[in-house]
Amino acid sequence: MRIAVIGAAGRMGKTLIQAIQDANGVELGAAVVEPSSSLIGADAGEVAGVGKLNVTMTGDLSECVADFDALIDFTTPALTVANAAFCAANGKAIIIGTTGLDDDQKAALAKAGETTQVVFAPNMSVGVNLTLKLLSLAAQILGDDYDVEVVEAHHRHKVDSPSGTALRMGEVVAEALGRDLKECAVYGREGQIGPRTQKEIGFETIRAGDVVGEHSVWFATEGERIEIVHKASSRMTFAKGAVRAAAWLESQPAGLYDMQDVLNLK
Numbered sequence: 001m002r003i004a005v006i007g008a009a010g011r012m013g014k015t016l017i018q019a020i021q022d023a024n025g026v027e028l029g030a031a032v033v034e035p036s037s038s039l040i041g042a043d044a045g046e047v048a049g050v051g052k053l054n055v056t057m058t059g060d061l062s063e064c065v066a067d068f069d070a071l072i073d074f075t076t077p078a079l080t081v082a083n084a085a086f087c088a089a090n091g092k093a094i095i096i097g098t099t100g101l102d103d104d105q106k107a108a109l110a111k112a113g114e115t116t117q118v119v120f121a122p123n124m125s126v127g128v129n130l131t132l133k134l135l136s137l138a139a140q141i142l143g144d145d146y147d148v149e150v151v152e153a154h155h156r157h158k159v160d161s162p163s164g165t166a167l168r169m170g171e172v173v174a175e176a177l178g179r180d181l182k183e184c185a186v187y188g189r190e191g192q193i194g195p196r197t198q199k200e201i202g203f204e205t206i207r208a209g210d211v212v213g214e215h216s217v218w219f220a221t222e223g224e225r226i227e228i229v230h231k232a233s234s235r236m237t238f239a240k241g242a243v244r245a246a247a248w249l250e251s252q253p254a255g256l257y258d259m260q261d262v263l264n265l266k
């Protein structure tokens with residue numbers, strides 16, 4: 001399977017190229033960077049630190065359409081939506097890790113899933129996807145007596161908040177408790193806010209240094225607190241998950257999938 005990486009010079013883009021190089025049965029077919037990038041024409045393997053791969057970085061996805069079967073996209077919401085439409089129109093699968101999409105942008109990905117294979121997940125690591133299962137179980141058992149708070153920390157460069165993973169964790173817990181996250185979420189408390197309401201799910205965000213990604217969900221009541229915590233120490237865990245999703249997608253019909261589908265966790 002030939003994979004194209006868009007955002008190839010980004011933090012995840014370079015790690016994805018390393019992961020493709022390490023995996024069996026897949027190869028890097030194309031590497032796409034921002035159209036004004038000074039890296040256009042450079043060798044993608046050399047930029048990613050894995051040695052020469054004879055794949056030249058391009059600034060135009062349509063230029064390399066014949067060179068790949070699946071696109072891995074960890075970029076920005078607007079670009080991701082355009083890429084999903086491009087893949088649907090050109091018979092390419094797409095694996096999307098981009099976070100921060102609004103409801104209309106998510107609907108556009110579902111539309112692409114009507115004609116091509118799409119995996120869209122805010123976190124591609126096996127550990128986080130297992131954690132989502134644990135959270136659902138914890139919420140079902142603990143119920144409304146326990147206050148739920150989601151705390152996340154990421155590196156200083158991250159542009160969206162809360163993280164896509166934190167929001168998915170909130171959705172999973174809300175669903176298990178029969179709540180609608182849109183109605184019960186409370187973001188970053190400040191000032192004279194009064195006491196906590198029983199059914200709110202709180203989100204707190206830390207942005208600092210080089211933190212790869214940490215998520216902690218509290219279930220707290222009078223007398224005890226349970227914390228379910230995931231800490232990523234390398235972006236390779238996300239990149240390996242994305243490559244695994246690409247290989248899995250090859251034998252699937254058109255549709256919108258997530259990592260719970262890929263890992264058979266549903």
Ligand SMILES: NC(=O)C1=CN([C@@H]2O[C@H](COP(=O)(O)OP(=O)(O)OC[C@H]3O[C@@H](n4cnc5c(N)ncnc54)[C@H](OP(=O)(O)O)[C@@H]3O)[C@@H](O)[C@H]2O)C=CC1
Binds near residue numbers: 010034097125
């Ligand atoms: N699902 C998951 O498991 C994970 C998801 N993420 C998400 O992935 C996304 C990217 O994260 P990260 O790699 O840290 O961010 P980066 O900013 O390092 O990477 C994004 C890259 O996209 C490039 N880009 C922007 N516009 C274009 C364009 N028109 N064509 C081609 N490339 C373009 C940027 O180039 P330039 O810098 O030149 O603008 C940049 O290199 C975020 O939404 C993040 O939350 C991150 C880790 C794991």
Ligand SMILES: O=C(O)C1=N[C@H](C(=O)O)C[C@H](O)C1
Binds near residue numbers: 099122123163165214
């Ligand atoms: O931007 C990041 O770095 C990450 N983003 C994802 C998110 O928003 O959940 C996943 C991971 O935590 C790293």
